[in-house]
Amino acid sequence: MQQEESNYRFQVNLQGMIELLSGHLYSSPRVYLRELLQNGTDAIRARIQHDPDYEGQISIEVFSSGDGHHTLIFEDDGIGLSEAEVHTFLAIIGESSKRRAEMRDSDFIGRFGIGLLSCFVVSDEIVLITRSIHSDVAIEWRGKPDGTYLLRRLEGEFSPGTRIYLRSKLGFEEYFERSTVRDLCRQYGGMLPFPISLSDGMKSEIINAVKPPWLLPDWQHTAAPEAVLEHGRQLFGENFIDYIPLRSEIGDVSGIAFILPHRASIAAKTQHQVYLKGMLLSEHVENILPDWAFFVKCMINTNDLMPTASREEFYEDAKLAQVRESLGNCLRDYLVYLAEHDLPRLHKLIAIHFLSIKALAVQDDQLYRLFIKWLPFETSQGRLTMEQILELNTEIRFTSSLDEFRQISRVTAAQSMCVINGGYVFDTELILRLPQFFPQYEIVRINPLDITESFEELTIAELQSALAFLRTADLVLQPFGCKAEIKKYLPLELPALYSTSEEATFMRSVERTQEQTNPLFASILESLSQAFGMQTPHGQLCFNYHNPVIAKLVRSDNTALQGKAVEMIYVQALLMGHHPLNQQEMRLLNNGLLHLIELGMR
Template identity: 45%
Template sequence: MNQPDNYRFQVDLSGMINILSNHLYSSPKVFLRELLQNAVDAVTARKVLEPDFKGRVHIELAGTGSGATLMIEDNGIGLTKEEVHQFLAMIGQSSKRGKDLIMGETSFIGRFGIGLLSCFMISDEIVMLTQSAQGGPSLEWKGKPDGTYSIRELATELSPGTKVYLRCKPDCEIYYEPQNVEKWIYDYGALLPHPITLRTGQFEKVVNPASPEWIAQPELARGYRNEVLQFGERLLGERFRDFIPLQTSSGRTGGIAYVLPQAVNLHAKKKHRVYLKQMLVSDKAENILPDWAFFVKGVIWSDELQPTASREHFYENDRLEEVRAELGESIRGELIRMAEYDPDRLRHMIRLHALSMKALAVADENFYRMIHRWLPFESTYGRRELGELLEDNQNIYFTLTLDEYRQITHVASAQSLLVVNGGYIYDAELMESLPAINPEIRTERLLPEDVSLAFTDITAEERMKYFELTRLADAALRRFRCRIQLKRFKPAELPALFTLSKESSELRSLEVAEEVSPDALSSVLNSLGSILKLEGAYSTLYMNLDNPVVTRTFMPANSRIFVNTVEMLYVHALMLGQYPLNKQEMDVMNQGVLRLIQAGLAADTHRGDEDQP
C-alpha cells in the first residue's frame, strides 16, 4: 500500500494582514494595543524571575507625515534567538504559552500569537531589537509583509528588553500623529500598572497616571466622588453626576457604572468599556451588564473573562453569565441602599430612568417593595409618583392597554375615578403585583364597559321620544359595525364616547392592516375579518344627552342633517380616542365637513333672502 504524501500548509501573509485589518480588528489603531500587550506581558514574565523588578514602557515618535517613525520599548524579559524563530515566525504560536517561567496564563494579556502582525497594517516593515534577560546575544529581527524576515546578532550588547520600530506606511499618517497616539495609549493603558512614557518633538510625559486605590477596591469609590466622576468623563467623554461601584464576590471583576445624565431609548445598544488584565479590550462591549441596566455606562475591569481572537469582545459562556449576574446584583444592591439611606438621590435617578427601574422592579419583588412609592405612572390624576396616588386612594383601577385607557380617561376623570394607564411597558404588570408588596392596596383592571355602567340611563319617555332617530343613527353607522346608545354622563363637554369589545378591536386592527397590505395578505386578513363579523364584532358609540350638541342633534328640526352629524360625532369620538381612521372614515370626515359648510352657507343665503325688502 502506498504511503500518503504529507505537506505543510502555506500561509499567505499578505492575505493574513488583509484578514486582520478588514475582518478581525475593528481598526488599524489596535496595533498600539498589541504592542502594549506584548510589552506588558514581557515585563510580567521578567517579574516572575525578579519579583522586585520595576517595569516600564517607553514610546517615541520622530518625524512627521509619511516620514514618521514610532518606537516602543519595554524593559521586560526579551527574546533569545530560538524564541525569535519560534514565536515570530509561526503564525498562531504565542510566547505566552507553555514556558516554565510563567506561573499561569492569567498573568498575561495576549493569547493568540498574532499581535505583532497587526503592525503590518500601518507599516511595511517591522524592526525589532531584543536582548533576553536570560542571557545570549542581542538580536535584530526584520519582518516584511511578504512573509520574509531576517535575524542578525548585534556587536553591541543591549539592556534586557525589546524595542520595536515602525515606519509610516502610505495613507497611514493618522496613526502617527502625536495627539492620536497619546489618546490611544491612554484609552488602552489607563489601568496598566507600569508607567507608559510618550516622547514627541513637542513634549515628554507619562500618559497613564498611577491607578487609584479604588480600582482594586471599588467599594472605596464612594469616598472619592469627584475623582471617580472625572475619571469617567475622561474615559467615556461624557459628564456624569452619579455612579455605582461594581464588584463580583470573587473580587476578580470590578468597575464603575456611571449613571447616564439623560434618559435613553430602551432599545438602544448599550456599550461599555471593559479592561481585561488592565488592558482595554473593548469600548463597545454590549453583553457585560444585564439588559435592564441600560441607564448606566460601565467602565469594568476583569482578569477572568475569555476574549475572542480579536481581543475586542468576550465569549458568551457560563463565566460571563455569572459575572453579568453579579454585576447586576451590585447595581440592584446600591439602589436598595439608596432607598434606605439616600432617598432623594434615588428619586432623582428614578425620575430620569423610570423605565429601567420598572424593568428591575418587575423582575425583583424586594426591589419593587423598596422603591415603588417613587415610580411614576400616567393616570387620570396626571403623571404622578405612586406614593402620591396612594395618599388618598387604597383602590387603584388600571387598564391593560393604551386603547382601553384612551376610551375611558375622559369619563373616569370627570367622575374623579383613579385609573392608571397600564398600556406602557411594565405598568400593567406592576399594577397587578402591587397588592403582593402592600396588602393594604387593591388594584383592579378596568374595562371600557365597566365605565359605561356608571352612565345614567335615559328615561322611558326619552327612549320613546328618540326611538326613530336612534334607529336612523344605528343604520347610518351600520357600515362601520357600530351601534348607538343614548346615555347621560360626565363630563357634559364630551359629546360621544367610542368603545370596542375584544372582538371589534381585533376586527378593527385587521381592517386597518388589510388596507395597507399586498393583495395576497389582504385576502387572508379579509377572511379572518369575516369570521369576526360572523361572531358579532360590534363597537359602541355612547352619545351623551347632557351635551348640548347631542341634544340639538336629536331635535326633529335638525333631521335634515342628522345622519351627517351622527357620522361626524362618530369620527370625532374616534379621533378623541386616538384611533387611526381607515379610508372609509377619512372619507366621512372630509365629506361631512363639506356638507356642514354647504348647509351653513345655505342657511345664510336663505336668511339673506328673507331680509330683502
C-alpha cells in the same frame, strides 16, 4: 485494493491573513498600537514573575524622515525572546509566548499570538530587536507581509527587552504622528501600571502619569465625590448625578458606574468602557451589565475574563454571566441603601430612571417591596405614585393597553375614577403583583365596554324621546361596524365615547393594512381572517344625553341633519380615542367638512 493515504499541511497566505485582520478582525488600523502596548506589558509582567521587585517601563519614539514617511520605535524592558522563541512565537501564527508552561496564562492580556501581525496593516516591514533575560545574545528579526523573515545575531551589548521599528505605509502616516500616538496611548494604556513615555526627539512626556480616582488605594473613603464625578464628566461628557462602586470577586472585576442625568431609552444598548488588566478592551462593550441597568455608564477593569480574538469584547460564557449578576447586585445594593438611608436622593433617581427600577422590581421581591410605593404610574387622574393610588382606592383598576386607556381616560377622570394605564412596559406586571404584598387590595382590569356599561341609563320617557335619533344613528353607523347607544355620563362637554374590544381593535388594524398594502398581501390577510374566524369588528358609540349638542339632535326632526351630525361625532370620537381612520372613515371626515363649508357659504 487499499488506497494509500497521504498527510498534508495547511498553507497559510500571510498577505491574506493581514487583509483578514485589517478588514474583519480589527475594527481600525489604530489597534496596532494597542497590540504593541499589550505585548510590551505582557513581557514586563513575565519578567516580574522572575524578579518580583522589578519595575518595568515602555518607551515610544516617533519622528519623520525626509521622504515623507514616519517611523515609530517601540521599546519595552521586559523578558525578551531567545532565538528559539523568536522562531516559535513570531513565525507560527496562533502560537503565543504567553502559553509557556512555567507562566500563569491568566497574568497576560494576549492569548492568540497574532497581535504583532496587526503592525503589517500600517507598515510594510517589522524590525524587531530582542534579547532574552536567559541569553546574552541579541536577535534581529525582519518580517515581511509576504510571509518571509530574516534573522541574524547581533554583536555588542544589549539590555534585556524588545525594540520594534515600524515605518509607515503610504496612506497610513497619520497613525504615526505624535498627537495620534499620544491619544492612542492614553486611550488604550492610560490605566496600565507601567509608565509609558512618548518622545519626538525634542519633547518627552509620561502618558499615564495621572491615574483615575477609583484606581487609588481605598478610593471610596479617600477620593472626593466631586473629583470622581468630574472624572466621569471628562470621560463620558455627561454631568452624572451620582456614582456606584462596582466589585466582583468572580472575574476579578472592579470599576465605577456613573448614573445618567437624563432618562435613557429602554431599547437603547448602553455601552461601557471596559479594560482588561489595565488595557482598554473597548469603549462599546454592551454585555457586561444586566439589560435593566440602562441608567448607568460604566468604567470597568477585569483581570480574569476571556476576550475574543479581536480583544474588543468578551466571550459569552458562564463566568461572564456570573460577573453580570454580581455587578447587577452592586447596583441593586446601592438602590437598597438609598431606600433605607437617603430618600431625597432616591426620589431624584426615581424621577429620572423609574423604568430601570421597574424592570428590577419585576424580578426581585425585596426591591418590589421597597420601591413599589414610590414608582410613578400614568392614571386617569394624572401621574401618581403607587402610594398615592393605594391611599385613594381599595380597588385598583387598570387597562392593559395604551389604546384602551386613551378611550376612557377623560370619562373616568370626570367620574373621579382612578384607572392606571398598564400599557407601558413593566406596568401591568407590577400591578398584577400587588396582591402578593398588599392582599387587602383587589385588582380589576377595565376595558372601555365595562365603562360604558356603568353609565347611568335613561328613564323610559327620555329613551322614548331619543328612539328616532338612535334609529338614525344606527343606520349611519352600520357600514362602520358600529352600534349606537345613549346614556348619561360626565364630562358634559364630551358628546360621545367610542369603545371597542381588543379583538375589534386588532381587526381594524388588519382592515387598515389591507387598504394600504398591495393586492397580494391584502388577499393573504383576508384569507387569514377567514381561516381564524375573525368577524367584522363591532364598536360602540355611546352618546352623552347630558351634552348640549346631543340634546339638540335628539329634539330635532331633521333626519338629514341628524345623519350628518352623527357622522362627524363618530369621526371625532375615533380621533379622541386615538384610533387611526381607515379610508372609508377618512372620506367621511372630508365629506363632512365639505358639507359644513357649503352650509356656511350658503
